[in-house]
Amino acid sequence: MAVNSPVPVAAALLPVAGIELGFAQAGIRKADRKDLLVMKLTPGARVAGVVTSNRFCAAPVQVCKAHLASAAVLADAPIRALVVNTGNANAGTGVTGLVAANETCSALAQLLGCEASQVLPFSTGVILEPLPVERLIAGLPAAIANLSADNWYSAAEAIMTTDTQPKAASRQVQVGEHTITLTGISKGAGMIMPNMATMLGYIAMDANVTQPVLEHLVRQAADSSFNCISIDGDTSTNDCFILIATGVTGTQISSIDSTEYAELAAAVISLAQELAQMIVRDGEGATKFMTVTVEQGRSVEECRQIAYSIANSPLVKTAFFASDPNLGRLLMAIGKAGVDDLDVAQVDLYLDEVLVVRQGGRNPAYQESDGQRVMKQSEILTRVLLNRGNATATVWTCDLSHEYVTINADYRS
Amino acid sequence: MAVNSPVPVAAALLPVAGIELGFAQAGIRKADRKDLLVMKLTPGARVAGVVTSNRFCAAPVQVCKAHLASAAVLADAPIRALVVNTGNANAGTGVTGLVAANETCSALAQLLGCEASQVLPFSTGVILEPLPVERLIAGLPAAIANLSADNWYSAAEAIMTTDTQPKAASRQVQVGEHTITLTGISKGAGMIMPNMATMLGYIAMDANVTQPVLEHLVRQAADSSFNCISIDGDTSTNDCFILIATGVTGTQISSIDSTEYAELAAAVISLAQELAQMIVRDGEGATKFMTVTVEQGRSVEECRQIAYSIANSPLVKTAFFASDPNLGRLLMAIGKAGVDDLDVAQVDLYLDEVLVVRQGGRNPAYQESDGQRVMKQSEILTRVLLNRGNATATVWTCDLSHEYVTINADYRS
Secondary structure, three states: OOOOOOOOOHHHOOOOOOEEEEEEOOOOOOOOOOOEEEEEEOOOOEEEEEEOOOOOOOHHHHHHHHHHHHHHHOOOOOOOEEEEEEEEOOOOOHHHHHHHHHHHHHHHHHHHOOOHHHEEEEEEEEOOOOOOHHHHHHHHHHHHHOOEOOOHHHHHHHOOOOOOOOEEEEEEEEEOOEEEEEEEEEEOOOOOEOOOEOOEEEEEEOOOEOHHHHHHHHHHHHHOOHHHEEOOOOOOOOOEEEEEEOOOOOOOEOOOOOHHHHHHHHHHHHHHHHHHHHHHHOOOOOOOEEEEEEEEEOOHHHHHHHHHHHHOOHHHHHHHHOOOOOOHHHHHHHHOOOOOOOOHHHOEEEEOOEEEEEOOEEOOOOOHHHHHHHHOOOEEEEEEEOOOOOEEEEEEEEOOOHHHHHHHHHOOO | OOOOOOOOOHHHOOOOOOEEEEEEOOOOOOOOOOOEEEEEEOOOOEEEEEEOOOOOOOHHHHHHHHHHHHHHHOOOOOOOEEEEEEEEOOOOOHHHHHHHHHHHHHHHHHHHOOOHHHEEEEEEEEOOOOOOHHHHHHHHHHHHHOOEOOOHHHHHHHOOOOOOOOEEEEEEEEEOOEEEEEEEEEEOOOOOEOOOEOOEEEEEEOOOEOHHHHHHHHHHHHHOOHHHEEOOOOOOOOOEEEEEEOOOOOOOEOOOOOHHHHHHHHHHHHHHHHHHHHHHHOOOOOOOEEEEEEEEEOOHHHHHHHHHHHHOOHHHHHHHHOOOOOOHHHHHHHHOOOOOOOOHHHOEEEEOOEEEEEOOEEOOOOOHHHHHHHHOOOEEEEEEEOOOOOEEEEEEEEOOOHHHHHHHHHOOO
């Protein structure tokens, strides 16, 4: 059960003009489940993405990067389709894996009448096992046969692995004189850490945006959404966040200094944050949703370091799981974050509105019963004030439960 | 149950001339358990230590650092005693905590007839709660009353927290023409990460060593023992490794280039490694003991980065707990370690003698049954070969089990 995150309603997911989605049961790893997704784009669409920082970057991610780069340069060969499989990550698979990813692109390109370089491949699942590429390719015609602009809910289901529920959301926003529609899906529940290391996330919108602006926007959105979450501090080999502007609606946005850009960016960031938080709320074994904010730092970097040190600490996470206000563990995590010149005597710490630590020591007015009350909630804000600057960073995370161990000890069985 | 780590036999722990140990039940947190340890040193003894890198350095650690520094400078006021309490870490306790640590030193100094600055205080237990210093001080006379050179086993018991068994070992070694005796104790089972961030460890020896040489030796020993272990990646506010040379036996060792230094250092490092590994084997919830070695790196630093990335990955640790050769997670952990220029196509990976990954991809000859066989063992060696240099690093760690969550969710109850 995801923490305070209801299953999205299919009817509330808005079609985005210029993109169609099709799915299939290709039997990549298990029978009788949707495990293949095709997204077909209108010819004028533009695509930008950010991908994992893991050096063991999976074969499809390597191909994806290459195809994105060539599409950005060659105006006459834009990205026309995306293909996602679950059940196998095609990572740690060497040259064979690259061949399989390229074959996937070629097969889909042939079916759609475009070049292989106009297809972006994505895989998620078990690492270090050969991708059953024949089964994947055999599933493509079925996915193409049911292409539809209304398939967002099924698309969200088709990319799930250990997710307990599909993740999807929509927005409509006024940009200049036009109404822009945005719909996104995401997946991921473990191996979640920042630096685009996260999960699969796709947002499509019918806005008309130049390639450089789209590339700026995808980074900006990632940095304030998918790059702000952590479930276990692990970083996947496969994960990508892709932003698609189908270009069907509105005037072209060609500058990041325009009002239109600001309006669109706000909607993209808001949607990306919602999709990213859905991942945390559905974190493997999660029973609580925690927001960690570090304020008044000298730099965003040091605020992020401390926020992640808290968010990734197994001792902090198990204390939250137990609803135990063992808050000294928060100080431990602040202190070990690697901010060498941190003056801990300046640090204040709040749990929701409860002032727990003042100037580095226990607040004399702090009552354990107040801490206990907040810890029992399913949503908890941890606020750290460094009192030495104006920078802020926020990270979203979940607790560490028995269920996390169970899921990850049994994942392949 | 610690992994392949029998409870030490009291009779096998050798007295070290020049140090006596006394213990008491002070009722710091719980009744009816040894929670107070006093170590009394002969006047000629020298002491050196390394302490936690956590910025929320606990009050006793701050006092300990100051007293070590002044004793090192003032030849006429050497360290005469150490005092350790469990049940309360006296960390995150602000000025009150510093006062309590100083009061502890003063009280013991008065009982022993020395200055407060000649006493080193240590605390371990819950963070952010006031130290019940009156109870601690009230327990000191009982600890002094049973001071004895034969109390090493009880001393090891007196410093336990979530440890399931006491940790202690002895060595005798020939240094030049003299037989030197070394005995050490350690504690710690969670919040274990490197950079002297680890636990409490004390080694006493009857060797005669100058202060600068002792300080070099304590760092050298820490870097190849206590700084090579990880249970959960968390770093305590309180932890210290202390090396005591009582000076009773043998010729003075005044140079790190001497044969005598090499002989003594080998014994100290070997004992420190045994004590450090005991901590990992008794890691909270541990069912397996894992050695992670990264070889053929460009620098020790990058080898350590990768070794720790593996050792601290919750996904790797849960796979080991499950005896599941889901070895792609090892690649994930190598790739996310932050070695930006790592060429993963050069990486080989062995599980014990089984070659799993060759040149970054699955070894064609690898059989899952071979991986399965190794994963079922209680001791597993993971060897990563980077094939780009001559540096090596080793980290010892344990798996992540249900029991870890249980222990840390219930620690204070």
